[in-house]
Amino acid sequence: MTAETPRTPGLPKAQVRPAPDRTSTPTPSKVDRPTRRRGRTRARLIEAAFAVFAERGFGRASIEEICEAAGYTRGAFYSNFSSLDELFFALYEHRAQLIADQVGGVLGRVSGQDTVEVLVNRVIEALTLDRDWIMVRTEFLLHAARSATIAATMTAHRTVVQETLARTLQDVVDLTDLPPALRSGASLARAVMAVHDGVVVEMLLGTGTEELKSWLRTLLLALLD
Amino acid sequence: MTAETPRTPGLPKAQVRPAPDRTSTPTPSKVDRPTRRRGRTRARLIEAAFAVFAERGFGRASIEEICEAAGYTRGAFYSNFSSLDELFFALYEHRAQLIADQVGGVLGRVSGQDTVEVLVNRVIEALTLDRDWIMVRTEFLLHAARSATIAATMTAHRTVVQETLARTLQDVVDLTDLPPALRSGASLARAVMAVHDGVVVEMLLGTGTEELKSWLRTLLLALLD
DNA sequence: TGTATCGGATACGTCAATGTATCCGTTGTT
């Protein structure tokens, strides 16, 4: 009940199952590709989970609540995931990928000779300050703190972003005089991420986005200039 | 069952109840002071909650689990708190107070003329890097993100620490050349807390305490020197 | 168009956790 969003099926195609032993591949393009409908359902559940986790928190979110928000019943959930943790994990990977792409997009190709200020502005532009995402990310961080496996996943994603940042910040290394320990793109990237992580705490306590961007700029310039 | 810690009562004295209308104060020192036993029970429940929240997370911790860890039954809990949130709140206030005291203790009186490096070392010494506390604090931060009231509480506590830091950092303002926006004890304190908050994220992902202190020192020196 | 199969819905049993109502031992007072 109270479902008003999807309710519109999709169009399957193939599945991941035990593979009915197709010795003679009928159509060369349907080996184990997951069904279309399935993909949509998964995606919708993940999106709904994002909203619910952001609003209620992981601890207080129930499977049913998420399904309701997505316009499905628990049957759909259990058909796609085996636990709430698994969904949470999938959600994190999905969004983290988006973030990485975004950062990569904005900082993509280094534009040769820029001033530090210009570089800082691009970096700030690239870093996310979306409150919902920050909240979900923070919950995930807490999970990582309790599971080496999850921590590894999160670290891996951070590394991707960090490396992108490092390439951009490589230029800064020569533009300004930095303490020895910070004289590398990698360590500068690590520093920028730390500052970002720190500033973001204030966002959770109510500071507005613009104010925070300004504060972030101040800090980064103080550090890098 | 499985209780092996307290189980030893305390000694009452008075209570907060509707006050039996004592018009003629019998003994001038027992107006509404909470019972001794009560205080101990509360304290033990709070300590147990700290351990349980740190290990299992707020979302997965049950009231019973905490009572068990404290050596009580749920009866004791409901006699002292009305919800898990309330206990969590009390726990936060308790620990936050300890932290504030500690920071105040270490940075208490400013020692006149120190080098920036010495000041930074004292600041680092003062800032907590206790993993359990960081985790509980992060959970609380997430609650604050969803409740203006809780956010206000947390901000208040941060302000206390920030002001202590500000007094200490007041000296730095003249010792080094900083960007205009950072030329005050208050903004420097805000910056130091941001860096601290940022570095602490790495701790949750597995970086060790010493490594982190070193990294924190690097960042603070780069910022302040 | 027929049909095997897939994806999600429905219905059910289970369990852990909650909150309350009540009881009993302990404590401080007279």
Add this chain to the structure above:
DNA sequence: AACAACGGATACATTGACGTATCCGATACA
């Protein structure tokens, strides 16, 4: 020492969320 009140334990009823077993409509392939 007796007593009144307090603090915590015990017992109980309730509920909400979970996971599973099964069913039905939709879909792709022949």
